[in-house]
Amino acid sequence: MTPVILVTFAGRQTRMEILTQYIRRALDQGIIDEWHIWDFTRSADDHAWVTREFGPARYMGSKVPYQSAGTVSASASFRTSARIRHDLHIAVIPNDRPHECYEIVAGGWKNTHSVLRTISRDQLAHFERSTEQTVWSKPTPGILSPGRPNDVILSVDPAGAPILRINDVTIGTWPELDLSAGGTVQIRGGWGADLELGDVDARTRRYIGNPNEHLPYYQAYEYYATRFDEFRDAVFLKCDDDIVYLDIDKLDGFIQFRRANPHYFVVSANVVNNGVCAYLQQEAGSISSSVGDFERPPGGFGGTLWESAERAAKLHAYFLGEHGRTLALPQPVIDWTERQSINFIAWLGRDLLHMALPQGDDEHALTIGVPTFLGRPSAIYSDFTVSHLSFGPQERGWDPTPLIKAYEALMRSRLFPETEKPALRAAI
Template identity: 55%
Template sequence: MEILTNYVRAALSAGIIDEWHVWDFTRSEEDRVWVSENFGPARFMHPDTPYNPAGEVTALSPFRMDAGIGGDLHLALLPKNDPNFFYEFVVGGWDNQLSAVRKLARSELATFNRDTAPRIAEFSTPGILSPSLPNPVAMAIDRNGHPVLTVNGMKIGPITEINLSGGADVMVRGGWGADLEILNVNDKVRRYIGPRNEKYPYHHTYAYYSKHANRFQDAIFMKCDDDIVYMNLERLSDFIAFRRDNPTPFLVSANVVNNGVCAHWQQRSGSLPIEVGHFEMPPGGLNGSLWESGNRANALHDYFLQTPDKRMPLVQPVVEVKERVSINFISWLGQDLKHFGFRRLGDEKALAVDMPRLLNRPVAIYSDFVVSHLSFGPQEAELHVDRLVSAYGDLMRLQLAA
């Protein structure tokens, strides 16, 4: 993903794309730390997300945010002069009826069980959080060092049992079934934190954009796998322009190296010689001999890396396909988000088969925009991962330096 990151940041710097939304579906703590350290502030958090850093509050500077949440907003204040404890403000808890303050050990930042935690203070705050409008939140420290929280114009505090005269770091999360969206996070690179340890969590992404379809009505979306290791940035603008100007295809795919359907069309056009291997059309576009063989993927990657111009032209500039296409790098229009309200379906089948069939709209492959996809799961046992990643890293540095 470090290779992909360099390509995307170059596209952002060049003004080719406007935003990068990095969805965190990591399954290991090591990966979570790496993603959180490398990809922007968190904009969205699934309810089971632990506290994430959001800013700080000092005697001179309040902490502010606009929270999209209908209940159970949690703020953690970590005093800068006390490394052992933190103070938890629960806003709109207990069915948006009460708000409370607790003192907890720092080890509890990663936990959710509060059944026995005593409350320093409790307030009746019926309806304090709006489920449909931004909730302005301001945490300040008064002249006596006590925290004062204001949400939607309703004041909680000062909490005289707490002294924060030295300032505090602020962390936030949702909880108890409540997503949290920090609406004033508008950085070009933003992190969206999905659920943990869910085997196929990707439908949460589409559910989010479908829920906010009005916001993204005029957007052009591009979705790519995290193991895209080459991207022809010179043709990315052309790909986006084609997507914008041709609304008929439901999806438009890049011309992907190591994608069964694309490999078949690459070979039919003469871009992929038979000496590299025979690349049949996978039955119905699903799986196939390339998908299951790391050795065939090695040969395909090696051939592509050796091609001088990194082009794999198809039989025509745009190829419409009826088969299922692996969605390694695809684009859709924001105006089509009204069709994305599916839930726990496999996203590839829903996007590349079910919705095009229902709407009687094709899926297209755009020949001139070439990307390379490192691997499918069944390929990984035989794939020369380290050697190929090193070669693609060298190619990336050469391309971006040109």
């Protein structure tokens, strides 16, 4: 099987809600098999939206605080499959005492000891432990296996005492605690140990990178590269969270082209509001000079479109006026050896061999660094169009709300034509 996996670095709610509608339709149609949402949000509101919208976390970096994972009661155990080397943290909040919290650390201290302690609710949000009270401690050498996912079962006996078993070994039973009313369960890694939950296997999966890192995206590439055997046969798509139009009828053709042309390192969609694509679109006569003159960005990076909100707005208005018509390139496929923006690209799982990227500029690495080293070109595919809302420099002093509303109208006219009759020009 060669699954198709879309990766999106999330996420700004106001920018991502339109994309969500397109991708869910692609999932429903079987064009995409999995959508991996990497939570690199920068605000609490956006994190809360991503959590609500995309459900339980599949993966958490070692610096990610507790995340909701389920419930436990006398009638239903909490079960999970945890890939972690050490320091598995499980927090339980009793339903009848919501201000209390118990924390179990299994395989702490480099997989040598386990403890049960009481902590305050606010300590769920950080790693500092200065006011906790240790209830129980026990040597548990080698309790967590690094070679396979660990089977974790937290249950409650008839008297209300919690019991923790890992890999068929009872870690502890605590009759001094009362969970007869059940409780909610949260989970995390920590102290250098990332955590992956194998039972979170929905088609849409949430991955949480370590917070507050500059240029954090290397974490996603490292995740896939270190799981090469699992993903070697996949086709990967990667798109920005502010893709506001996607020609869903042409998406499968883009994927099939990517599959059939393994000599390209990455293949880009034909992107509206992308400096290289705008230059090529105008070269082909797809953009009138009345919209503006779009030069070839020096070395494929930057340029007047990249830095100008006014030029971006005019280009978006032109595309919306064309009602999503493809702005064709000079040829069906353009070989490209300079840098280009990676707003929507595809690569093959076999190339994860070369994608353990260091922290830094992933765009340069994927379109210049690695392809140059390997002596392989990249490409831009003309017949699959997406629209990218904005680059950072374009957002200075610019309110894109009218454009977002217009793209929402275009999305509804494409995906839900029986219920919507948008007036695109009036919305701009």
